Amino acid sequence: MPRWLRDTRVIVGLSILFAVLVLALLAPLLVQSAPDEQDLLSTLLPSAWAKGGDVAHRLGTDSLGRDVLARLLYGTRLALSVAAIAAPGAMILGTIAALLAGYFGGWVDWVIGRAVDVWMSFPPVILSLILMVGLGTGSRNVILAIVLVDWTRFCRVLRAEVLVVVRRDYVTAARLVGFSHLRVVLREVLPAVVPLLVTLLTLEMGIAVVVEAILAFVGLGVKPDEIAWGQMIADGRATIYQAPINLLAPVAAIFVTVAGFNLLGDGLRRTLDLRLVEGRG
């Protein structure tokens, strides 16, 4: 078994994420009611085990009488899809920029470095809000906004790592035995930063889940007919005294999912980071 699969953090993180994924996929089998099915006669029902609860609505209903559990499970689908598309997107953009900057140095590095400076001077929340104003709502635009905001996270960290790798003599040696620049980057430089890349990707997926929730919470994320945790939080806030579960359920869902990604990422960093391992050896 590879070293990284023996780390407790990795195992726990993967288990959480697997469970979340299964819940998202099996959502139609787990709840009878559709997530957008309103029942104005039974609004703000408490959870099934509380007094006055209804077994049909295990986590109760919201102010429009929609089933909270159904919305929670369908919201998982959106959260995971955004994470699964936006994070690799940001990774690809950031990695290309970092490889160009770190490998070629000089003016290429300068230009990319200044672009990162400009991006970093925007707090991520502000930049994504501004982008959403420009792009308009919808899950596709949420993904685009995350990619356009968070590529710098990859670029900054990776560029530093690429600089370390590029200074290794084996990169120079590869050029001397006749490798083209592209081949040196793909065969000698990129493999050295893959462990870091995987770790960052995992952490970025957690960040994507949070950003999606934030944008939906502010009302600038997905379209009104899409089901998102952030929207549930915004709705649940209004009924915090009457039905706190409407607020707490999506908060817990976000926390658990993000914790899954973060535990996995932490475990991977500990076990995959070759520089650390070499340093200890």
Added chain:
Amino acid sequence: MSVLRAENLCVTARIDGVDVAALDGLSLTLAPGKVLGLVGESGAGKSMLGRAIAQLLPPGFAVTAGMLEFAGRDLVAMAPDQRQNLLGRQIGFIPQEPLSALNPVRSIGSQFAEHLRRLGIADWRSAAIAALESVQLPDLLDRFPHQLSGGMCQRVLIAMAFASKPALVVADEPTTALDVTIQARIVALMRDLQVAQNTAVLFITHDLRLAAQVCDEIAVLYAGRVVEHGPADVVLAQPLHPYTKCLLLAAPAISGPRTALYALPDQMPGLRALAEMSGCRFAPRCPLARDACRESVPALAGDTHKIACPHIAEIDTITVPALAPAMVAATGETLVSVAGLGKVFRGRFGRKPTIAVRDVSFSIAAGEFVGVVGESGSGKSTLARLLMGLEQKTSGEIRLAGQDVGGWGAAARRLRLRTAQMVFQDPQSALNPRRRVGAIVTQALEAAGVGLAERRARAAEILADLGMPLELADRAPSQLSGGQRQRVNIGRALCLVPKLLVADEIVSGLDVSVQAQLLALLARLRAEHGFALLLISHDLAVVRYLCERVMVMRNGEVVEAGRTDEVFANPQHDYTRELLASVPGAA
């Protein structure tokens, strides 16, 4: 009373649940005002004694038997605060890496102040200035470590160590990180202070000749055991233990007749391997070994000159043949010709530009071995990188096989690829840890798009050339020993059978016995393939051993060039003379 006394001292490491003695039954005494050299290659355990004195052993290591006394007081059983009281007051330490041994964010003065105040010196400033004067440094209390050179940092650290007039100073490879001329000055300073204060010094080094020059007595350590112990001049002149003798014969000399190098097989067993060994630990590599040697541990016997070997009568059978005077090649066609080569690094952030190489001209004939010697900052590495097209020249001309390769263009690159290859200094950095040995040595074929089967066949040839077993082809570099890694490093450059090898410090940092193996390999490969070699080295003895011609560089300029035997026998330039005189063991 002795300053330091060790009696049957054992330092044990716990490795994978097995206890291994990293220091096994060490016994020695150090009298006041004497200098004892502890000599050994890496892994001999020579640093363990110093660490045991401070009780700062690496994790997993502990003193398990024997005793260690400082001025009659047991250092092992002593309470930590009492030991801490001795450190810096009665026991001083001089480190190996002076540049990193001073706190980078505190000024020299503030670090002196901390030390001297602890010693109870109220007027620390004048005391510090006096201490700096004692190591011939001006008042640099307001400066920071990064503003000083390595030699200056080491002198600061020596001044601090001697500031308390300690009874004992432990110097662990204090000059290894420094240039040879600076090494000579540092060693002289240390000796002066030691004599003036009548300090006992434990001098830990890998360099037997340096130890002989500095020390009164020498103890040679092999795999955690003292194999030979005696007066320094006696041990150097008449080594009686086979290991000491082989070690001396493995290191090329700076003067005297040129001899072949004694190539001990393999290398010192690591701690893991020691666990399964019985008897004499040198036996597997010893030319005098017989079956009995592998059964019982030989005792360290003798009066003033002690040897842990029962076969000293046969020591004279270990010899090396003399070599013919270096042949003068230069009869072949001209392979490299360099004229008026210069390189200026532009100053960044308003700093002044540095002239790394200025107006260098030379040529190398096919099959000729040329050495470039010089200290750090002399521009010798930049010269190698210019030749390989890794730096762009500022001025001058570089021709390979008659054609201009000065530019960046693809044509120059193709020509260079066919003609010249480079061997890098540090195999740790030069070998991609994610590639297998077979893939590394055939990387040039991979670049040319040669098929896998052909590459594997070539890898087998190259490994055979390097004297490495074929099964190593599927290993990762991390699974190889230091010497094997450097062979792979050389093998990669040999893949396309170049006419010129440019080798930058390829044996520095290797143990003497491994260095001898590699030098022998280079000599053999030369005979088989007939390539020319430009050898960049700070080690004059290595250049003397391997190269017919030598260039001496300083501040980017070639100050002297000529036939190696003539330059070494009769140096013309002052700097060459200083360089030669600084080498330990120079006649």
Added chain:
Amino acid sequence: MLAAFLRRLLAVAPILALVSLLLFGALRLLPIDPAAMSMPPTATKVEIEAARQAMGLDRPVTVQYAIWLGQTLRGDFGNSIHMRRPVAGLLAETLPATIELSLAAMVIAGLLGLGGGLGMFALRDRRGEAVAETVTTLMMSLPEFLWALLLIFVFGVLLSALPFTGRLDPGMTRPVVTQFLLLDTLLVGRVDVFFSAVRHMILPAFALGVAFAPPIMRVLRASLIDTYQEDYIRQARLRGVGETRILLGHALQNAILPTLTLMGVQFGFLFGGSLLVEVIYSYPGMGNLMVDAVRNADLPIIQAVGLTYCVVVLAITAGVDGLVMLLNPRLRGT
């Protein structure tokens, strides 16, 4: 030294220019006619066209940018389309509130981060280490807006211990001297109002601070561990320097440098994160102004507030870089 710092400050200018260009460009792409939106719905086409000309919207985009930049540099951010008030005035009212909240949160984040980092370092190679690490991982999984909601639920709803809307108790009037509420209440001697304001700030400041503390803890711990591997630490031990002095006099001085650099980045993020916390606590700061503007597509506000956020973030990073330069002799130049 001073020259190096001035150079660092100068480097901010081109970045700000690019930021303004980006803000201007991104928002000019919107299918919104600022002229039409700035007029009452009853305005005629002729009136709107006149407004367009007055605003320079009939000129080329580059000229429009020049006009906008010129006005911005003079402190004229135009009028809010939705609120029909000068944006500069709105900024003057809301920015101090956001700064007060962020500063309080930065102090909390800094104290928690540095304290936690030292605590975690003290636990190294002990059994508690893994627990402490897992706790920070879990803390990092709670972003500021979830902290804000959870704190409201626990301390506001369940315990009813602290207020969680606005800045003052209902019925209190805020004195205005400098627009910094905490300062103003003290300046006019209204201690009761001051304490009300403090009570209102506890939850939002803590939510914001605690969310940004874990990365600081981690970096301080990691750089302390790295520093302890350094030769100069061993050399100090060999000189007989005690462990306390080694930590305070040698290790911390070096380990704080990468930590400070990270804190600069974190505080920039924190300043941006204040937006969500303000929305959740109905705190009348720049974040609420921004979110309202975003919902109403109020371009002048979005541009001005976006720019203000960037200016503050750049000021924070430049300030931290200056501090690092001051503490690191290797960056001071020779």
